[in-house]
Structures are given as C-alpha cells and as structure tokens.
Amino acid sequence: MNLHGIVAVSGKPGLWKALAQNKTGYVLESLDDKKTKLVANVATAKLAALSEITIFGLEDDIKLTDIFEKMKSVTVPATKDDGKKLRAFFFEVAPDHDEEKVYSSDIKKIINWYLILKDLPLFNEADPAEALAAEEAPAAAPAAAAEPVDEAKEEAAPKAKAKKAPAKKA
Structure with missing residues (x-):
C-alpha cells in the first residue's frame, strides 16, 4: 500500500494529499470529492504522514499500514456503530x-481514514520504499556469498603504508 504523500492535518477533517512544498509549508489537496486546496503552514499546522503513524501496542507499536492491510480482509463497521462493536x-x-x-x-478516525482510502488506486499499489528494498536485497546477497573470505590470510598480509610525496618548492 502506497501512502506516501498522504497526511492528516490537525484541526482539519479527512485526509490530504501533499501536492507541493513552498517556503512556509505544504500545498495540500483533500481526498474527498470537493478536492479542496489548502496551504498548511508548518509553523502552525501539525501534519502527520499516514505511512509514519503507529498505534499503541502492548509490547510494540503497530503500524497503521499493517492495520489497513488486515482491514482489507474483514467487514468494516460504520463509524456510528456502538463503541463496544468498534472495539x-x-x-x-x-x-x-x-x-x-x-x-x-x-x-473511529482509523475506520474513517480507511473508508476514504480504500477506493483510491494508490491504496492497492506497492509501497515504493518496500519495492526498492526487495529489489536490492536479493542482488546484494549473492555477491556477498559468492566468495568466502579467509580471515587468516587477510590478517597475515601486511598492509602497505601510503607514502607522502615531498612538497615541491617554488
């Protein structure tokens, strides 16, 4: 799921897509049908990237993206449902x-965000950071395992010291 560039703005309902950055903040566009534009000043508005948000866990924090992935496979209740049902x-x-x-x-906020995002094409795209890491990992592993290094030979070989060239006088 590709949530890069999707942010929540404190004090503003819904989710926003970062379009551009200027000297004072970010130009944002709402993800609802109205496509409202907003300039969020970084000095006064707090922006939270959805790809970075975590939820308090008993042992470790839980990534919001992991929760969204699990929500894809279950029936999501309405945000107006009973608190016990939501819990x-x-x-x-x-x-x-x-x-x-x-x-x-x-x-309720997480469910509302999911309902906004679920129909967007980027919600089903692969995360570019994860795809890049997956491409680099297999390429690096065979190169490292191709030739084992004999540490005894490496330690026995004396290292040559680099000699400094004498300074030329003018």
Missing part, C-alpha cells in the same frame, strides 16, 4: 493494541 472489530484487526491508550475516537 471488538479493532481487536480483530489489531489484537495486541493497548486498550487503555487507544480510545474509541482513535478507532
């Missing part, structure tokens, strides 16, 4: 979340 749903997609730190308002 039960969230235990299904994030079983090790910290119940005391993750509020029902957070769950």
Whole structure:
C-alpha cells in the first residue's frame, strides 16, 4: 500500500494529499470529492504522514499500514456503530493494541481514514520504499556469498603504508 504523500492535518477533517512544498509549508489537496486546496503552514499546522503513524501496542507499536492491510480482509463497521462493536472489530484487526491508550475516537478516525482510502488506486499499489528494498536485497546477497573470505590470510598480509610525496618548492 502506497501512502506516501498522504497526511492528516490537525484541526482539519479527512485526509490530504501533499501536492507541493513552498517556503512556509505544504500545498495540500483533500481526498474527498470537493478536492479542496489548502496551504498548511508548518509553523502552525501539525501534519502527520499516514505511512509514519503507529498505534499503541502492548509490547510494540503497530503500524497503521499493517492495520489497513488486515482491514482489507474483514467487514468494516460504520463509524456510528456502538463503541463496544468498534472495539471488538479493532481487536480483530489489531489484537495486541493497548486498550487503555487507544480510545474509541482513535478507532473511529482509523475506520474513517480507511473508508476514504480504500477506493483510491494508490491504496492497492506497492509501497515504493518496500519495492526498492526487495529489489536490492536479493542482488546484494549473492555477491556477498559468492566468495568466502579467509580471515587468516587477510590478517597475515601486511598492509602497505601510503607514502607522502615531498612538497615541491617554488
């Protein structure tokens, strides 16, 4: 899932796509049908990239992207449903979340974000950072394993010291 460039703005409902950056902040466009444009000043507005958001877990924090992946395979309730039903749903997609730190308002916000994103083409695209890492990992592994280095031979070989050339006088 490719969520790069998708941000949540504090004090503004919905999700926003970063279009450009200027001296004072970012030019954003809403992901709803209205396609509202906004200039978010970095000094006053707080932006949170969806690809970087985590949820409190019992042991480790849970990435929002992992929760979205699990939400793809289950029936998502409406945000207006009962709090107990929403909490039960969230235990299904994030079983090790910290119940005391993750509020029902957070769950409603995550469900609302999912409902906004699920129909967008970028939601089903591969993450470019993960695709790049997957391409580099197999290429680096065979090169490293191709020729084992004998450490004893490497230590026995004396290293030559680089000699400095004498300075020329004018």
